[in-house]
Amino acid sequence: MYQDQHASFSVGQHTQPACAVAPLRVGMIGLGTVGAGTYRVLQRNAGVIAARTGRRIEIRMVAVRHLARAAGIVTPEVLLTDDPFAVVNDPGIDVVVEVMGGTGLARELVLQAISQGKHVVTANKALLAEHGSEIFAAAQAQGVVVAYEGAVAVSIPIIKALREGLAANHIQWVAGIINGTTNYILSEMQAKGLGFAAALAEAQRLGYAEADPALDVQGLDAAHKLTLLAANAFGVPVRFDQVYVEGITTLDALDIRLAGRLGYCVKLLGIARRTPHGLELRVHPTLIAADHLLAQVHGAMNAVLVKSDAAGITMYYGAGAGAEPTASAVIADLVDVCRVAGTAPRQRVPHLAFQPDAIQALPVAAIDALESRYYLRLDVVNPARTVAQLLGHLAVAGVSVQQLDVTEHPGDPGWSAVVLLTDPTPERVLRGVLAELAQWPNVMGFASTLRMEALN
Numbered sequence: 001m002y003q004d005q006h007a008s009f010s011v012g013q014h015t016q017p018a019c020a021v022a023p024l025r026v027g028m029i030g031l032g033t034v035g036a037g038t039y040r041v042l043q044r045n046a047g048v049i050a051a052r053t054g055r056r057i058e059i060r061m062v063a064v065r066h067l068a069r070a071a072g073i074v075t076p077e078v079l080l081t082d083d084p085f086a087v088v089n090d091p092g093i094d095v096v097v098e099v100m101g102g103t104g105l106a107r108e109l110v111l112q113a114i115s116q117g118k119h120v121v122t123a124n125k126a127l128l129a130e131h132g133s134e135i136f137a138a139a140q141a142q143g144v145v146v147a148y149e150g151a152v153a154v155s156i157p158i159i160k161a162l163r164e165g166l167a168a169n170h171i172q173w174v175a176g177i178i179n180g181t182t183n184y185i186l187s188e189m190q191a192k193g194l195g196f197a198a199a200l201a202e203a204q205r206l207g208y209a210e211a212d213p214a215l216d217v218q219g220l221d222a223a224h225k226l227t228l229l230a231a232n233a234f235g236v237p238v239r240f241d242q243v244y245v246e247g248i249t250t251l252d253a254l255d256i257r258l259a260g261r262l263g264y265c266v267k268l269l270g271i272a273r274r275t276p277h278g279l280e281l282r283v284h285p286t287l288i289a290a291d292h293l294l295a296q297v298h299g300a301m302n303a304v305l306v307k308s309d310a311a312g313i314t315m316y317y318g319a320g321a322g323a324e325p326t327a328s329a330v331i332a333d334l335v336d337v338c339r340v341a342g343t344a345p346r347q348r349v350p351h352l353a354f355q356p357d358a359i360q361a362l363p364v365a366a367i368d369a370l371e372s373r374y375y376l377r378l379d380v381v382n383p384a385r386t387v388a389q390l391l392g393h394l395a396v397a398g399v400s401v402q403q404l405d406v407t408e409h410p411g412d413p414g415w416s417a418v419v420l421l422t423d424p425t426p427e428r429v430l431r432g433v434l435a436e437l438a439q440w441p442n443v444m445g446f447a448s449t450l451r452m453e454a455l456n
Contacts, residue, residue: 023056024338027087027118029109030100031064034123034150036073037323038097038330043075049331053338057331059097063087088113095119095337097330103127107135114138114146119341121333123150123326126215129224132231132238136351143345147333152225153178153302155318155325157332162232162306163353169308171233173273175455176304177297178225180320181216182248182268184208184300186256186285190265191298195253208300208321218247219268219283226270230281233306234274234362235354239281242364246284254410255377255448258419259287262405264375265295269453278363280370287375287452294455305455313456368428373402373452376420378437379409379444383416386442390418397433399425415444421452 028035039059042049050056063084064070070080081087088096088109096113098106098120106127111134113120120139122128128135128148139146149159153176162171177183181203188199200217203209215221223243231238248268256266264287273280288295293315297303302320307313319325340348352359380386383406394401400423409415422430430449437443 021055023058024053024334024341025092025094026057026059026097026334027061027063027090027093027095028059028097028099029063029084029087029106030098031062031070031073032099032101033323034099034326034330035062035097037327038099039074041324041327041331045331049335053335055338057334057338061087061090061093063100084109085112088116088118091116093118094341095121095334097334098122098124098127099330100124101126103130107131110135110146111138114142114144117142117144119145119147119337121147121150121330121337123148123154123330125151125221125224125228129227129238129240132228136356139351140345140356145337145340145348146351147336148228149333150326150329152228153304153316153318154180154320154322155328156302156304156316156320157329158229158304158316159232160332161314161316162229163349166306166308166311166314167353169310171274172307172309173271173455174226174229174233174304174306175269175271175273175294175453176229176316177267177294177302178229178270178304178320179216179219179222179268180300180302181209181213182219182222183297183302183320185217185248186251186266186268187298189251189253189256190260193253193257196249196251217249219245220247222268222270222283226272226281226283229270229304230272230279232353233272234279235352235359236279236362237359238352239364242281244282244284244367248285251285252448254417255375255450258377258405258407258417259375259450260290261407262403262419262421263290264288264452265290266450267294267297269294271453274362275365277369278365280365282367282370285450287450288455292455307455368426368431370427370451371424372427373424373454374420374422374430375448375450375452376422376434377448378418378420379415379447380418381415381442381444383418386440387418389440390420390437393437394420394422394433397436398429399423399433417447 269286303317403421405419
């Protein structure tokens with residue numbers, strides 16, 4: 001255990017002399033769930049962290065809204081302030097950890113810290129997805145690091161994997177479950193047959209969902225993370241405004257049950273894929289086979305798959321939320337800052353995996369250009385006649401049906417739910433066909449259209 005600046009520290013059963021290098025002096029903005037978790041883990045694991053870095057990491061100053069509350073979390077030697085600019089402007093701070101959230105004041109503080117020559121560690125995915133180009137350019141100009149492992153999939157070191165572990169590879173696609181709240185909700189809907197509203201209420205009761213869950217359930221949080229994954233996978237700028245996003249708010253428990261009968265489950269996936277038409281950047285509910293690896297990811301857990309030419313498919317799994325899982329990623333970034341602080345900027349791992357002059361603004365494919373398999377559910381009357389007509393119409397339109405299931409609609413015994421699984425079909429073709437079929441008198445409406453992915 002670390003004792004003082006000149007003492008030794010013990011790691012496991014080995015005692016090593018503490019390094020004489022000056023400690024990394026950290027200023028933190030925010031002491032909520034993530035900030036408090038970061039402080040606790042740094043205190044608890046000071047010895048093992050110093051053994052890995054050869055340098056101690058000390059939180060010297062924290063900016064908070066509620067000073068009295070913060071005083072009960074940190075030790076007396078930590079200077080507390082209610083002015084976040086006091087942290088970023090303090091010449092005695094080497095690196096600023098931003099865990100306050102938001103994209104307005106946080107942007108100002110991060111840019112100010114960079115202008116003062118300070119490294120930045122942040123877990124703020126919205127900030128980087130929306131303002132990353134500006135922030136990374138400023139950091140490059142100042143020769144400082146902006147590290148953000150905690151911004152994507154929390155405990156999973158996926159940014160490091162893309163930037164370093166898979167550096168030899170041409171990456172073809174990245175796909176995954178990158179929002180723990182929605183994965184918990186979908187897991188509950190699948191396991192217990194709950195409707196969306198009931199599953200959301202349970203997630204809120206247990207603390208997996210915020211009182212205002214819009215960012216999660218509308219898919220925006222996953223889109224923020226996908227933006228950063230795609231930039232590191234393909235060497236493109238951060239392009240949140242070009243991600244196609246659908247959330248889970250309109251998902252029907254009936255579709256999850258019917259998909260299960262056919263051997264599939266529904267997950268909210270973020271998918272970034274390189275195609276001849278440009279990059280696919282999309283977040284939406286997706287059918288995957290029930291025996292697929294991602295189908296086994298339950299509750300609030302996250303998992304990311306990466307397909308690359310040399311390594312093949314690799315999978316990364318771990319907690320998608322929580323104070324200490326996020327703290328683990330934040331401190332990993334601080335460890336990296338310790339290791340590179342004396343290194344010339346050109347010799348460091350680039351912010352977005354590729355050298356700044358190699359970043360290319362590849363075109364992003366419109367969702368209409370997507371070719372996918374689809375799950376379709378129609379509510380119909382007189383299914384014996386309607387199904388035959390439906391299959392004929394789809395065949396003429398070029399939509400091939402691979403699987404068909406007809407069941408009595410649980411909401412109305414006079415209707416039937418007709419489920420179709422198609423072969424790969426261009427999305428623009430499918431939308432045209434759906435618009436035509438919606439006018440048929442025996443079709444009560446297209447209740448659901450869900451994309452399917454094999455991810456193999």
